[in-house]
Amino acid sequence: MPISRDDVKYIAHLARLGLTEQEVSHFQGQLERILGYVDKLKTLDVSRVEPMTHVLDLKNVYRKDSVVPSIDPPAVLKIAPATQGQFYKVPKVIE
Amino acid sequence: MNLHVLTAMELRSRLDSGSVKPQDILEDLRGRYESVEKKVMAFARPPSFECREARAAGALKGIPVVIKDNICSRGDLTECCSKILKGFVAPYDATVVEKLKESGASIMGKANMDEFAFGSSCETSCFHPTKNPWNLDCVPGGSSGGSCACVAADEAIAALGSDTGGSIRQPASLCGVVGMKPTYGRVSRYGLVAFASSLDQIGPITKDVRDNAVVLGVIAGHDDHDATSARISVPDYLAETEKDIRGLRVAIPREYFVEGIDPDVRQAMMEVKAKLESLGVRFGEVSLPHTGYAVAVYYIIATAEASSNLARFDGVQYGLRQMGRAEDESALIGMYKETRDKGFGAEAKRRLILGTYVLSSGYYDAYYLRASRVRRLIKEDFDKVFKEYDMVLTPTSPTPAFRIGEKTGDPLSMYLSDIYTISVNLAGVPAISVPCGFARSGLPIGMQLIGRPFGEADLYRAAFHYEQSTPWHKQKPKL
Numbered sequence: 001m002p003i004s005r006d007d008v009k010y011i012a013h014l015a016r017l018g019l020t021e022q023e024v025s026h027f028q029g030q031l032e033r034i035l036g037y038v039d040k041l042k043t044l045d046v047s048r049v050e051p052m053t054h055v056l057d058l059k060n061v062y063r064k065d066s067v068v069p070s071i072d073p074p075a076v077l078k079i080a081p082a083t084q085g086q087f088y089k090v091p092k093v094i095e
Numbered sequence: 096m097n098l099h100v101l102t103a104m105e106l107r108s109r110l111d112s113g114s115v116k117p118q119d120i121l122e123d124l125r126g127r128y129e130s131v132e133k134k135v136m137a138f139a140r141p142p143s144f145e146c147r148e149a150r151a152a153g154a155l156k157g158i159p160v161v162i163k164d165n166i167c168s169r170g171d172l173t174e175c176c177s178k179i180l181k182g183f184v185a186p187y188d189a190t191v192v193e194k195l196k197e198s199g200a201s202i203m204g205k206a207n208m209d210e211f212a213f214g215s216s217c218e219t220s221c222f223h224p225t226k227n228p229w230n231l232d233c234v235p236g237g238s239s240g241g242s243c244a245c246v247a248a249d250e251a252i253a254a255l256g257s258d259t260g261g262s263i264r265q266p267a268s269l270c271g272v273v274g275m276k277p278t279y280g281r282v283s284r285y286g287l288v289a290f291a292s293s294l295d296q297i298g299p300i301t302k303d304v305r306d307n308a309v310v311l312g313v314i315a316g317h318d319d320h321d322a323t324s325a326r327i328s329v330p331d332y333l334a335e336t337e338k339d340i341r342g343l344r345v346a347i348p349r350e351y352f353v354e355g356i357d358p359d360v361r362q363a364m365m366e367v368k369a370k371l372e373s374l375g376v377r378f379g380e381v382s383l384p385h386t387g388y389a390v391a392v393y394y395i396i397a398t399a400e401a402s403s404n405l406a407r408f409d410g411v412q413y414g415l416r417q418m419g420r421a422e423d424e425s426a427l428i429g430m431y432k433e434t435r436d437k438g439f440g441a442e443a444k445r446r447l448i449l450g451t452y453v454l455s456s457g458y459y460d461a462y463y464l465r466a467s468r469v470r471r472l473i474k475e476d477f478d479k480v481f482k483e484y485d486m487v488l489t490p491t492s493p494t495p496a497f498r499i500g501e502k503t504g505d506p507l508s509m510y511l512s513d514i515y516t517i518s519v520n521l522a523g524v525p526a527i528s529v530p531c532g533f534a535r536s537g538l539p540i541g542m543q544l545i546g547r548p549f550g551e552a553d554l555y556r557a558a559f560h561y562e563q564s565t566p567w568h569k570q571k572p573k574l
Contacts, residue, residue: 008448015402015451016409017444018419018432026441027448030506034449037507038391041465044472051467052474054293054323055279055523055548061322075186081416088411091418091426 001039003032098123099249100571103158103306106252110157117146117157117201120252124159124203128250131574134231136223137245139164139176142204154309156199161251163242164205165212166297167286168192171202175288176220177210179438180414189286190321191255191297191314198313206254207241210440211405212262212290214238215512218503219442226499227269228572229538233496236266242300243270248574253310254300259290260393261491261516263298264528268491268541271530271570273307273558274300276516278548279523280325282311283318291400292323294393294520303568304529304559308332311551327549335552336559341375343557345544346484350386351515357494359534364490367531367542367561371488374560379484383476388469389518390510395453395466396521402450405443410434445506474522477545485553487545489515491528495538515543525551529558530567539567 008028012019019027073086082089098106098120109115125144132138142161162168165175167185169192174180192202209219217225217240225240227233228248235244239256243266246254256263258276267274275298282297289295299310315329347368352361368378409431410416415438419429439447453462480487493514502509519526524545531542546554562568 011448011452011455014455015447016406016428016431016435017439017447018423018429018436019444020436023441023444027445030445031448031452033507034394034510035452038395038462038466041388041391041395041469042461044385044388044469046465046468046472049468049471051464052471053467055474055521056323056325058323063319071186076412079182079184079186079413081410081414090411091430093425093427 001032001035003028003035096123099127101252102302103155103252103309106158120157121146121159121201121203124250131248132250134226134574135228135244135248135250136225137207137241137248137250139174139205139207139220139222139241140172144203147201153198154313155195158200158252159203160195160200161203161206161242161245161254162192163239163254163256164208165257165288166192166255167288168202171205173205173288175211176208176222177438177440177443178221178415179408179435183413187286190283190318192286194314203251206239206245209238209240210443211288211401212238212257212259213442213446215261215265215509216502217241217266218499219440221440224499227496227538228574229271230496230536232498233538234269234499236269236492236496238262239300240266243267243272243274246270246272246300246302247572249571253306255297255314256300257287257295257297258520259294259397260520261513263300264491264516264526264541264543265513267300267528269496269539271539271541271567272300272302273304273527273529273568274298275307275311275527275551275554276519276525277311277315277551278525280323281315281525281549281551283316283321283324285318285320289404291397292404293400294397304555304562305333305336307527308336308555325549330552332552332555336555338556340557340560343376343486344484345371345376345378345557346381346480346487347378348381348383348386348487348489350383351489355493356490357534359495360490360493360540363532363540364488364542367488370564371557371561374564376557381480381484383480383518385469385472385476386518389473389521390514392466392469392473392521393517394449394510395462396470398446398450399454399463400450402447402454405447408435408438414438442506470521473518477522477524481547485547486550486557489543489545491515491541491543495534495536495540519545524548525554527554527558529562531565532567533570
């Protein structure tokens with residue numbers, strides 16, 4: 001299946017990856033080759049097979065709704081690149 | 096004293112008798128590190144040779160353990176060998192680390208790995224590639240290449256790795272050590288930086304089978320912090336290794352012995368079969384008909400899950416932050432893109448693009464959903480075999496270690512080096528890699544035993560009896 005440069009740029013945008021023009025060319029060819037390889041799955045008839053997203057036969061896993069110790073918020077904020085008070089600081093979202 | 100060459104169990108008896116103190120082991124490992132690490136480069140950063148909080152008197156009291164750089168240990172850098180996590184000091188212990196500390200083990204340091212565990216050669220680490228201790232021009236395998244190389248080079252007594260598609264077993268095989276990928280749900284994933292959450296498992300890497308059984312016994316078990324960890328009791332794996340293996344039924348899948356397998360690896364497997372037969376094991380040939388689809392299924396499912404899991408690395412909560420350019424749609428989106436472009440290496444970007452593509456509107460059904468259906472067929476192949484057999488024997492890797500740089504230009508050929516290990520993660524079953532000989536080049540070869548869900552004890556039993564009747568685990572690389 002042919003992949004265009006615009007396809008790669010669109011996917012990179014969805015993945016929030018700012019690629020250089022050189023990277024776009026590079027990944028275009030590689031993505032095309034890898035997708036060509038995985039196309040072998042199309043030779044199987046799986047219309048009557050249920051998808052399996054998980055190997056365990058797990059349904060909802062419940063726990064008691066009780067207060068337990070957690071990581072100290074300041075210890076978590078300390079590892080962030082920018083904070084203000086008890087918040088993460090990010091560039092302006094609304095102009 | 097040459098303490099670094101000993102196993103954890105050998106050190107255990109010396110510690111118990113009082114002839115050795117925990118600090119003696121660390122001092123000895125310091126000497127070993129200073130003499131060989133510049134050749135092997137197994138660590139992500141220099142380890143600590145101070146005796147660190149070894150709280151209780153458990154199975155690993157006084158034993159130093161190295162962990163992979165994607166497992167959180169409180170107060171230590173945990174960077175997944177990625178620039179995007181530069182400076183990340185974990186604010187908590189992973190459950191496996193907590194359990195190691197409770198058993199008396201001392202966390203010595205962090206091993207090198209492929210960035211975010213994306214790779215089969217340890218070449219995608221942002222720090223440096225690790226070398227194979229048996230031949231410094233070759234890769235140690237990956238992604239837990241540092242964990243396996245430091246054990247093989249006697250720079251560590253035991254290590255933990257993580258395995259999503261073979262990342263414990265393939266490097267264990269290439270480095271000539273023992274590596275176990277437990278059943279999905281056997282070991283808590285809490286504190287393991289997630290790659291593909293439906294496939295990831297943490298497991299032990301050791302010099303022999305008994306050490307492996309002991310370490311798994313320490314780290315296994317249910318954990319409230321991981322809803323997918325199983326509420327199934329943990330057997331005494333060490334005691335299980337001693338049990339008889341006569342009458343054990345082992346299947347050999349014909350799909351695993353086709354073109355692409357190295358002749359030395361094929362020969363080694365024939366000798367394994369003969370050895371196990373002489374120990375009373377019965378063999379039969381079976382078919383796992385969907386084996387040929389496993390790599391394709393894996394590179395859809397694993398990258399899809401990775402693209403979702405790695406969305407959290409965006410310059411907000413931890414690690415690297417880079418501001419965007421003026422032409423970006425907004426300052427915030429620009430920061431995300433620039434942070435991720437500068438922070439992720441080429442293999443991580445490739446997988447994030449592939450994973451995003453297979454989940455994107457218009458392609459989800461054709462790729463992700465279809466792969467999830469084929470995944471069920473792969474699991475059902477194993478279910479059928481385990482009705483008649485106790486385990487499956489295969490090579491761990493189609494070839495011994497390849498040369499550094501040999502596969503970096505061709506991602507697909509790198510992906511195919513995991514062809515024997517990937518189905519195991521898709522099916523969620525346990526598998527162990529055990530040294531089973533050497534190629535004519537002098538590089539180690541590993542065999543893989545695949546078991547029923549929660550059948551780790553059977554695997555240890557077969558692996559232990561095989562190991563005890565062969566000389567392979569006693570061989571050491573010349574460094």
